[in-house]
Amino acid sequence: MLGMVIAASAAMATYGYQCLAPTGQWFGRAFHGARRGSKQSALTFDDGPNDPHTLKLLDILAKHKVLATFFFIGHYVEQAPHLAREVAERGHVVGNHTFSHPLLIFQSPTRIRQEILDCRKAISDALGEHSNLFRPPWGGRRPGVFRLVRELGLEPIMWSITGYDWNASLADEIERRVGGKIRGGDIVLLHDGSHATFGADRSKTTQAVDHLITRYRAQAYQFVTIPEMMRSSEPS
Secondary structure, eight states: OHHHHHHHHHHHHHHHHHHHOTTOOTTOOOBOBSOTTOSEEEEEEEEEOOTTHHHHHHHHHHHHTOOOEEEEOHHHHHHOHHHHHHHHHTTOEEEEOOSSOOOGGGSOHHHHHHHHHHHHHHHHHHHSSOOOEEOOGGGOOOTTHHHHHHHTTOEEBOOSEEOOGGGOSSHHHHHHHHHTTOOSSEEEEEESSOSSOTTOOOHHHHHHHHHHHHHHHTTTOEEEOHHHHHHHHSOO
16 A cells, blocks of 8 residues: 555656656657757746836847847736837747746646637737747646647747746846756746736846856857757757
8 A cells, every 4th residue: 555655646746747847748749958068058038028127138138149039928918018029129039928827737728728829919919920939837737738739839848947037136146047057958948027017126137147148158159049949959
């Protein structure tokens, strides 16, 4: 009996891990980076658009001539469509991060579909054509979620490194969390906004991004968008 309990507990722990693990593939394939050792890295930003920090981040990226990928929450796009347009007009890639940022593990297929479609409409209304990229809130998914995502014509995108910038007290802390893990071919998860509130302070993230780009450019790293990384990862 004890053995069965231990096995069941282990199975539940593994299931829970795969529901949230950014590089887990049990519940469907998702792109989470290029081959290890590549000199490409992709900066991605979730939970925007967000006033004023999305614009401040855009200025940092422009200073370094770097393009990034932004995963927008639909109801923030409706609230600040001018910010969404500014991101796209500056050449960055915009993806779908659902309309209200629910944890999809616990949502019905009908709710998941509506969240994605409502976000797609909000982005389309604000800036027209945009990418087919999708990132689930918190990375959460269960069996069937990514199949539904693909049925809607979207491509699931995860990450390989996170800066945990939502709870960092200093920009240096974010830089250490990211910089200690970059090995090439990485997708870096950061945030220009917060799912909890519009107007969240992301000044520490913008400072950390400035330092990280400077640091890794000096080591010959190239910062690319997710579509660029995906194209370079395709078999020749």
